[in-house]
Amino acid sequence: MKMVTAIIKPFKMDDVREALAEVGITGLTLSEVKGFGRQRGHTELYRGAEYTVDFLPKIRLDIAIDDAQVDTVLDAIMKAAQTGKIGDGKIFIQPIEQVIRIRTGESGSDAL
Amino acid sequence: MKMVTAIIKPFKMDDVREALAEVGITGLTLSEVKGFGRQRGHTELYRGAEYTVDFLPKIRLDIAIDDAQVDTVLDAIMKAAQTGKIGDGKIFIQPIEQVIRIRTGESGSDAL
Amino acid sequence: MKMVTAIIKPFKMDDVREALAEVGITGLTLSEVKGFGRQRGHTELYRGAEYTVDFLPKIRLDIAIDDAQVDTVLDAIMKAAQTGKIGDGKIFIQPIEQVIRIRTGESGSDAL
Amino acid sequence: MKTALLFLTLLAAGLGLGSPGFAQEAATLATVSEAVAVADSADQAAPTVDKGDVAWMLVSTILVLLMALPGLALFYGGMLRAKNALSVMTQVFAISSLIGVLWVVYGYSLAFTAGNPVIGSFDKLFLSGVTVDSLAATFTDGVALPELLFMLFQLTFAGLTAALIVGGLAERVKFSALLVFSALWFTLAYLPMVHMVWVEGGLMFDKGELDFAGGTVVHINAGVAALVGALVIGRRLGFGREHLAPHNLTLTLIGGALLWFGWFGFNAGSSLEANGIAVLAAVNTMLASMAGALAWMAMEWIVRGKPSLLGVVTGAIGGLVAITPAAGLAGPMGALVLGALGSLAALWAITALKARFGYDETLDVFGVHGVAGIVGAIGTGIVVSPALGGVGLDGYSMGAQVLTQMTGVGLVIVWSGLVSFVLFKLIDLVMGLRVSEEQEREGLDTSTHGEQAYKL
Amino acid sequence: MKTALLFLTLLAAGLGLGSPGFAQEAATLATVSEAVAVADSADQAAPTVDKGDVAWMLVSTILVLLMALPGLALFYGGMLRAKNALSVMTQVFAISSLIGVLWVVYGYSLAFTAGNPVIGSFDKLFLSGVTVDSLAATFTDGVALPELLFMLFQLTFAGLTAALIVGGLAERVKFSALLVFSALWFTLAYLPMVHMVWVEGGLMFDKGELDFAGGTVVHINAGVAALVGALVIGRRLGFGREHLAPHNLTLTLIGGALLWFGWFGFNAGSSLEANGIAVLAAVNTMLASMAGALAWMAMEWIVRGKPSLLGVVTGAIGGLVAITPAAGLAGPMGALVLGALGSLAALWAITALKARFGYDETLDVFGVHGVAGIVGAIGTGIVVSPALGGVGLDGYSMGAQVLTQMTGVGLVIVWSGLVSFVLFKLIDLVMGLRVSEEQEREGLDTSTHGEQAYKL
Amino acid sequence: MKTALLFLTLLAAGLGLGSPGFAQEAATLATVSEAVAVADSADQAAPTVDKGDVAWMLVSTILVLLMALPGLALFYGGMLRAKNALSVMTQVFAISSLIGVLWVVYGYSLAFTAGNPVIGSFDKLFLSGVTVDSLAATFTDGVALPELLFMLFQLTFAGLTAALIVGGLAERVKFSALLVFSALWFTLAYLPMVHMVWVEGGLMFDKGELDFAGGTVVHINAGVAALVGALVIGRRLGFGREHLAPHNLTLTLIGGALLWFGWFGFNAGSSLEANGIAVLAAVNTMLASMAGALAWMAMEWIVRGKPSLLGVVTGAIGGLVAITPAAGLAGPMGALVLGALGSLAALWAITALKARFGYDETLDVFGVHGVAGIVGAIGTGIVVSPALGGVGLDGYSMGAQVLTQMTGVGLVIVWSGLVSFVLFKLIDLVMGLRVSEEQEREGLDTSTHGEQAYKL
Numbered sequence A, B, C: 001m002k003m004v005t006a007i008i009k010p011f012k013m014d015d016v017r018e019a020l021a022e023v024g025i026t027g028l029t030l031s032e033v034k035g036f037g038r039q040r041g042h043t044e045l046y047r048g049a050e051y052t053v054d055f056l057p058k059i060r061l062d063i064a065i066d067d068a069q070v071d072t073v074l075d076a077i078m079k080a081a082q083t084g085k086i087g088d089g090k091i092f093i094q095p096i097e098q099v100i101r102i103r104t105g106e107s108g109s110d111a112l
Numbered sequence D, E, F: 001m002k003t004a005l006l007f008l009t010l011l012a013a014g015l016g017l018g019s020p021g022f023a024q025e026a027a028t029l030a031t032v033s034e035a036v037a038v039a040d041s042a043d044q045a046a047p048t049v050d051k052g053d054v055a056w057m058l059v060s061t062i063l064v065l066l067m068a069l070p071g072l073a074l075f076y077g078g079m080l081r082a083k084n085a086l087s088v089m090t091q092v093f094a095i096s097s098l099i100g101v102l103w104v105v106y107g108y109s110l111a112f113t114a115g116n117p118v119i120g121s122f123d124k125l126f127l128s129g130v131t132v133d134s135l136a137a138t139f140t141d142g143v144a145l146p147e148l149l150f151m152l153f154q155l156t157f158a159g160l161t162a163a164l165i166v167g168g169l170a171e172r173v174k175f176s177a178l179l180v181f182s183a184l185w186f187t188l189a190y191l192p193m194v195h196m197v198w199v200e201g202g203l204m205f206d207k208g209e210l211d212f213a214g215g216t217v218v219h220i221n222a223g224v225a226a227l228v229g230a231l232v233i234g235r236r237l238g239f240g241r242e243h244l245a246p247h248n249l250t251l252t253l254i255g256g257a258l259l260w261f262g263w264f265g266f267n268a269g270s271s272l273e274a275n276g277i278a279v280l281a282a283v284n285t286m287l288a289s290m291a292g293a294l295a296w297m298a299m300e301w302i303v304r305g306k307p308s309l310l311g312v313v314t315g316a317i318g319g320l321v322a323i324t325p326a327a328g329l330a331g332p333m334g335a336l337v338l339g340a341l342g343s344l345a346a347l348w349a350i351t352a353l354k355a356r357f358g359y360d361e362t363l364d365v366f367g368v369h370g371v372a373g374i375v376g377a378i379g380t381g382i383v384v385s386p387a388l389g390g391v392g393l394d395g396y397s398m399g400a401q402v403l404t405q406m407t408g409v410g411l412v413i414v415w416s417g418l419v420s421f422v423l424f425k426l427i428d429l430v431m432g433l434r435v436s437e438e439q440e441r442e443g444l445d446t447s448t449h450g451e452q453a454y455k456l
C-alpha cells in the first residue's frame, strides 16, 4: 500500500475530491499547511511599512491506497489540481507497511 | 523504527494518550486534521438554505517507535480509540530510516 | 529520495528556513502541530482553579530531498534549531518512492 | 442585466407606481414626518433648545455612527470568508468617512435646503451660514435643535446608507470603483431621495408619504442599489458550487447586536426630541426586532429542523428594517406584527426569490433591507391607523395612505435602480468594477489591502 | 438532587428566613426603592416629564439591552468550547426576545399593576391602557416618566434575568427545553419577585427590603435557578477529567466590558431620573467593579501566582453584582468595600464551594450572581448607613435592616429554588432537558443550530 | 538612553520651551478651557443643575470608560501576536481599575482642589466633603453639575491616560512593574499636568494654554511616557528580523471604532453641558476622524499601492488625537484640516521617525498620540481663530497663542519625559522592568497570566 500525499492550492480542493471520488477513492485526510517554494508570497502592510510573507496557504491531502490504484489516483489529482501556474504543488508517494481500521480491526486493503 | 500515524476522533484524544503512556510511549506529535470517509458529515444552515459539510474534525497522532513496540502501541490505540461507530479512524504504519534528537544529536532508538 | 520531517520550536522557524536556503533547499511544507514529550507544558488558570496543559506548540517541516542532500540538510536543521534545552524536537527521515510536480508532471529529482 | 431591469419594473408596477392618480388622492398632510424647516430666527417666536433634546440627539447621532462602525462592518465581515473579512470592513470605514466629508461639503446643502421638489440648493455649501447658534426646527412648534446637531445626525444616516450597499458586491468588487460609486450614488440617489421624502416641498413629502426614520430613503434605496450591483458585477467564483460559509459568526453576532442597539438612535432619534414619540419609537424598535427574531427562528425551525443564530440575528434585522418607516407611528402591537412580517418577507426573499432568479447578492442587502423595507414602507400606511393602535393622521384613510406609500416605494425602486444601474455600468466601463480572478481567489484582504485578518 | 435541596435549605436557613419575626420588625419605609406607582393623572397635581430624564432613561434602557446582546452572549460564549459558542449566543438572543414579547403581553401587567402582595393583575394585558400619554411616577414627587419608557426599561431587565440562567446549563441543555423553562420561570419566579420587592403593596416592599437595582430580583433569582438547573441536568461529559477551557477570552473581555458599560444603565437608570441619585449610583457602580477586579486579581496572584484576565473580568462582574442592590444607597467608600467583598465571595464560591459539592454549573452563574448577590443584598442593609457614608433611611437601624435584607434573600432563594426545581424536573420528564451524548460530543452549534462559529 | 534624552530635548527646544518670554506674552484668558472652580453654594446665586446636562455627562462618562474597556484593550490586543493578546487586555483592565481607586483616594483632590500652580491639596482625600449635593461649576455662569459626576467623568480620563502608555512596552513588560509605574506616573505626571492645564491657578491655565479635552494632558503626556518606556526597556526579541504582525485585525477594528464612538464623550463631554459647544465638539470629532482616515488611506495608497484597514483606523485615531485639544474651539473646516494633518504626522512618525531612530515602541503610542497630539495642541492655537471658523478668544492673536501652545507642549514633553525616565529606570533597578527571554518567547499570556486567548 502507498500513502499519496498531495500539496495543492486550496481552491482546487473540491475539484480534487470529486476527481478522486470518480476513481473510487472516498477516504482521505486533509490538513491546512503552509508552503514555501518557487511561488512568490504576498506583501503585507503594517502602518505604512511593508513586509513580505513567503508562505502560502496550501492544502495537504493524505490518501492511503492500494498499490494498484497509484496511477489512476495520480492521474486524477494531476488533472484536477493543475492550473499550469507556479505553485500548483507536489505529490509524494511513500510506502505504507500496514493500515488498520480502528472500528473493526480490519487491516491491509480491507481497512482502506 | 516505524512511524505510527493514527487518525482518531477528537474526544478520544485523552484516552489514547493515557493508553500510550501506560505502554511507555511519552512522545508524540499531534495535529488537527479533517477527515473524509464513510462517516457522514453534518448539515449547516445559511440564512434558510442548507449545505452539507462532509469533512469531520479528526486528530492525527504521529508516533515514532521502535519496531518492537509496534504491537503494543497498536493495541493501546485500538482499545482506547474504538467506539465501534463509523468514523473511528485508521492507523497507518510507515518505515522510518532515521530519527535524530535535535537537542543532543542522538539518533536511532536513543532519540525516541 | 527522502522525506525529512523536522519538529522544531516555533521561534526557530526563520533560522531553520534560512539555514536550509543556504544549503540550497527552497521548497518545504510547514504545519502547526502540538508536541508531547519530555518538555513540560504550562499551567493555566480558570477562575481560580489550575490546570496543566501538556501539549506545546511546535512547527513541523516536511522537506523532500534527494538522497545526496540528506547530510547537509540534517546538519543545517540541527545547527539552526538547537537551543540545547529540552523540547528542541526531532528529525525523522522516511523514504519517498516518487515525487511529482503537479504543474509540469515532472517526477523524481526534477520535481523537487 | 435584462433580469435586473425586468425585476425592478415588475416590482415598481406591482407597487402602484403606475397609478399616480390614486397616490395623489392620498392624504397630503404628514404631521409626524421627518421634514425639517430650518428655523428662521426672525420670523417666529424664538424657539427654545432643550438640553434634554440635545443630550438625546447627541447620543442618537453616535448610535447611528456605531451602526456603521463597528456594527455593519462586523455584521458583514463575519459572514464573509476569512480572506475577505477586512475588505468589507475597510469599505465600510472608508465609505462612511468619504460620505461624511461630502456631506458637509455639499450633501447637507443639497438635501436640506429649499429648492425644487427633487433637490435642494447650494446655499449651505461647506456649511456656510451654519454656526453654533443656528437652529433647526423639530416636529414640535417652538422647539428647536442646534442646526449643527441636526446636520450631524443626518450625516450619519448618509454614511450608513451608502455603506449598506457594499454587502451586495462583497468578495469581488474593486475598492477604488466602489468608492467612486459611493460618492456618485450618494449624490444622485441618496440626496434627492432625502429631499423628496423628508423635506417640505419635496415630491413625496408633499404627497404625504410617511417615512419616519428611513424605510424608503435608507433601506429600500440601498437594498435596490445592492441588488443592481450584484447583477451587474456577476456571481462570485464558486457560487453555487462551494458552500461560501461565514467565517466568524461571533463577529456577526456582535455586529448584529450593535446594529440593534444603534437602531434606537436611528429610529427614536428620528423624533428629534426626547419626547413621547421617541419613547414610542423605542418601544416599537424593541418589539419589532424581537418579533422578527422569533418569527425567523420559528420558520427555520419548522422548515429546516434547526434554528440558527444567523437566522435569529437576520430576523431581528429584518424586523428592524420593517419598523423603521413606522417607528414613531405604529402602536406596540402593530410593531410586533410588522416586525414579524418583515422578517418572514426577508427570509422568503433570501431563499425563494434569490434561488428563483439565481443572482449572487452576497450579503442579501436586497433581501433584508430591500424586501423587509418594502413590507415596512407599505405596512406603515396600515399600522399608523388609530384603529390598530397607531398614532393616526389628520384625514387618514388607509387605502389612500397605502397607495401613497406604494408610490413612494415605487419611486425609490425605480430611481435607485436606474441611477445604480447606470453608475455601475459606467464605472465598469471606465475603470472596471471587479477584481481579477486571481485576486478574487487570493482574497481581497491581501490582494487589495495588503493584510490578513488573523494570524492565530 | 438531594444535594440541591439540602443546599438551598441550608442557605435559606442561614439567612434568617426561618425568623420572620425579626424581619417584620425591620424598617418598612423604603423611600428610595424601585416601587412605581403609576400616576393617575387625575388624582394629583399634574406631574411633569423632564426631557433630561427621558433622554437618560432611553439610554439606560438600551444599555441594559446591550448587557444581554451582545454583552452576556459574548461573556458566556467566549468561556465555552468553540463547538458550543453559538449555542449560548442563540439562547441569549432567543430568550431575550421571547421574554420581551411576553413582557408586553402579560408580564408588565402582572408585575407592575396593583394586586395582592405576591402578584399583580391582568389590567394591562397587551399594554392595554398604556398610551403615549400615560405617565409612571418616579421616586420624586411631581416628576413622572412616560409609562411606555418605564415599561420598556423594565422589559430589558426581565430579558436579561432570564438569559443569565443559561450559563448554568450551557454545553448540554436542549434548546427547546430551555425556551419553555424560560417562559415558565419568567412567569412563576421573575414576575412575582418583581412584584414582591419593587411594587408598593408587595410582600418584601412592604417589609422594607432594599433592592435598588435588582440584587435579589435579578441576580440571586437567576443565580439560584442556574444552580438548580445545573444540579438537575447533571455534569457535562468530560467534566473533572478534561480541562474544559474557554475557547476565546477576547470575546469574554468584550462581553464583560460591555456588561460593565451597560450596568450603568441598569444601576444608575434605576433611579429613573437623571438626578443626584443616578450620579451616586454611577459612582458606586464604577468603584465597586474596579474594587472587585483588583480584589480578585490580588487574591489569585497570591494564591495561584498569576493574575488572569478572566479573573480580573470576573471580579469586576462580582463587584457589580454586589453593588447592584445598594447602587443608589451606599456611599463611594461603601461601594469599594462591597465590590471587593462581592468579588472575593464569588471567587470563594467558584473554587471552594463548587469543589466541595462537585456540581458542574458551567459558567458559575450561581457563584458570581448568586453568591456575590447575597453579599450585596445583605451588605446593602449595612452600607446604606449614613455613618458609613450611605444615604440613610427614615428610622434606620442596621440590625433590623440587615434582617429584612436576609429575609428577602431567603425568600428569593427558596422561591426561585423551588420554582426552578419543579420546572426543570417537569420539563425533563415531559420533553427531556438534555441533548443526547452524541450531540453533546459533536457540540450544540452544529447539532442544534446547524452552524459553526469559525471557519478560519 | 542617550538617544531618548537627546530626542526629548530636541523636541522641547524646537517647541519653544526655551523661550518663556514669548509665552508669557500670550493671551492669558482662557474662557473656554476645562478649568473647574467648584461652586461654593454660598458665594454666588445658587447655580442650577439641568437634567439634560446630567444625562449627557453620565453618558459621556461611560463613553470614556468604554474607550478603555473594551476599546483600547481590543485596539491594542488585536495588533499584538496571539501569545500576548490577553496580557495587554489585562494591563488595561488592571490599570484602569487601579487608577480609578487612586483617583477617589487622592487623585481628584490633588488635581482639582486649589493649591499651588503645579498641584492641588489633600482637602478632598477620600472624596471628603464631596456629597450627593456638592456642585461643580461648568463653563457657563449659573450652570452647575453634581460634583460627583464631574469627579467621575475625570476619573475615566485618568484611567484611560495611564492605560494608553502600555502600548509602548507591550509584549515584554513585567506586569507588576507596569502597575507600580502606572500608580507613580499617575501621581507624578498626570495629576500635576491636569492641575497645571485645567485648573484655575494652574501654571499653564494661567498662561492661557488651550486644551479643550486633553491634547497635552492626555495624549502627549501618555505618548511621551510610552516612548521613554520603549527606549528604557529595549526592543522586542525578533524586532527588525521577523514580521511581528497583528494577530487579529478584527479586534483592532472593533477597538478602534469603539475608541471613536467613545471619543464623543471625551471631546463633547468636555463641554460639561449638553449645549452648543458640545455639539460643535461632536461635529469636529466626527470630521477630524473622517479626514484622518481618508488622509492616511490616500497616502498609503499612493506610497505603498494599497490602502490597509489598519491604516484607515490608525488615521482616524490620529485625526481624533489632533482635534482633541481643539474640539470645542475649531470650526468644522478647521477640524477637517487638523484631523488630516494629525493623521499624516502620525504616519510620518511611525514610518520615517521610528525607522530613523530604530526604537521599538510596540504600538506607536508616541507616533499616534504623541505626534498627532503635538500637531493638535499647536494647531489649536491656529484653528481657534475666528478668521478660520474657530470660536475665537478675547484678545486673540495667533502668534501669541501658538507660542503659548508650544510652551504647553514643551512643558508636557519635558515633564512627562523626565518623570517617566526616572520612574522606568528606578523600577528597572528595583524590581526589573522586563520579563525573562524565555517568558517573552513563550508569550506573556501563559507565562504571566496563565491563559491563552484562543482554543479554536
Ligand SMILES: Nc1ncnc2c1ncn2[C@@H]1O[C@H](COP(=O)(O)OP(=O)(O)O)[C@@H](O)[C@H]1O
Pocket (backbone or CB within 6 Å): A007, A034, A035, A036, A037, A038, A039, A056, A058, A085, A086, A087, A088, A089, A090, C026, C027, C028, C029, C030, C062, C063, C064, C065, C101, C102, C103, C112
Ligand atoms: N522539497 C519540497 N518538500 C516539501 N514540500 C515542497 C517542496 N517543494 C515544494 N513543496 C511544496 O509545494 C508547494 C509548491 O511548490 P512551488 O515551488 O511553489 O511550485 P511548483 O509546485 O509549481 O514547483 C510549496 O508551496 C510547498 O508546499
Ligand SMILES: Nc1ncnc2c1ncn2[C@@H]1O[C@H](COP(=O)(O)OP(=O)(O)O)[C@@H](O)[C@H]1O
Pocket (backbone or CB within 6 Å): A026, A027, A028, A029, A030, A062, A063, A064, A065, A101, A102, A103, A112, B007, B034, B035, B036, B037, B038, B039, B056, B058, B085, B086, B087, B088, B089, B090
Ligand atoms: N484512504 C484513506 N486515506 C487516508 N485517510 C483515510 C482514508 N480513509 C479514511 N481515512 C481517514 O479515516 C477517517 C475515518 O474513516 P471513515 O471511513 O469515516 O470511517 P472508518 O474509519 O470507521 O472506516 C476519515 O475521516 C479519514 O480521516
Ligand SMILES: Nc1ncnc2c1ncn2[C@@H]1O[C@H](COP(=O)(O)OP(=O)(O)O)[C@@H](O)[C@H]1O
Pocket (backbone or CB within 6 Å): B026, B027, B028, B029, B030, B062, B063, B064, B065, B101, B102, B103, B112, C007, C034, C035, C036, C037, C038, C039, C056, C058, C085, C086, C087, C088, C089, C090
Ligand atoms: N516518539 C515521538 N514520535 C513523534 N514525535 C515525537 C516523539 N517524541 C517527541 N516527539 C516530538 O518532539 C517534540 C520534542 O520532544 P521532547 O521529548 O519534549 O524533547 P527533546 O526533543 O528535547 O527530546 C515533542 O514535543 C513532540 O512533538
